[in-house]
Amino acid sequence: MKLYNAGDKSKAICETCQDMVETTFLYRDVPFDDGTGKVKDILASVCDRCGEVVAIPAQSLPAIRRAREKIEVSLEAQVPASDIEILDAAATRISERASVRHRKFLLAFYVRKMARDPQGAERIKQLFLEAKAAKPKAKVRVPRKRLSFKVSHDFEEEFAAFAKISGLKKTQVLRGVVRDIRSDLVAPEHPASLSQLRELVATMES
Ligand SMILES: [Zn+2]
Incomplete structure (x- = not known):
């Protein structure tokens, strides 16, 4: 699997910009997957244009998965x-x-x-x-x-x-x-x- 570091560059679709955009991996506060509360400082793919989180890499998913299990x-x-x-x-x-x-x-x-x-x-x-x-x-x-x-x-x-x-x-x-x-x-x-x-x-x- 690909392991990302802060500052790495990527491309993704940004829903806010409605466009394929350049993104940068940065630490952001991200909501739990069930929407109850936020997790601090999660490595996420952030739109270079509008600053929204556009994607969460696999390595960050366990941390935001609100233990359904x-x-x-x-x-x-x-x-x-x-x-x-x-x-x-x-x-x-x-x-x-x-x-x-x-x-x-x-x-x-x-x-x-x-x-x-x-x-x-x-x-x-x-x-x-x-x-x-x-x-x-x-x-x-x-x-x-x-x-x-x-x-x-x-x-x-x-x-x-x-x-x-x-x-x-x-x-x-x-x-x-x-x-x-x-x-x-x-x-x-x-x-x-x-x-x-x-x-x-x-x-x-x-
Ligand atoms: Zn954007």
Whole structure:
């Protein structure tokens, strides 16, 4: 990507001047993308003719993005207690300080991976059927428990879209994903994804 410095020159369409104009990269106070308030001293492309900000380079976008991802929504499901134990067992493999928040990390990682896999919708259906068919060896009661997470709006959307194309309910998707985590991360002696996940968690926790 192109990295701009203050004083660099460029060209852009200026809406105020209604023309292609020469611009200079300068530090300006720029409104947040949702219009609520301003961010001070953001490197922006400024019209040489009228002095208006005409464009924001990619390197300045994160600073003005009013963390839509910070808006959190609840994702909840009632699942068999054994599903939660699978998640927590997986968590102990990826972090020495495994705790409840690693459940969300694991689910998010595997949901994303599957949602981006062209065969993901088919796989999750199969995994859910496997999860549903798995019964305790003896006739013993397994209580249902509530899984509850705060997730980003973006993740919620991705998750809902994946559930929709799979034709599954959200709880069913979660159960399928837990099944995937079980066979990918819990069952194998040396899981292939382990080092990548440990690295991600270590980065997240640093
Ligand atoms: Zn202008």
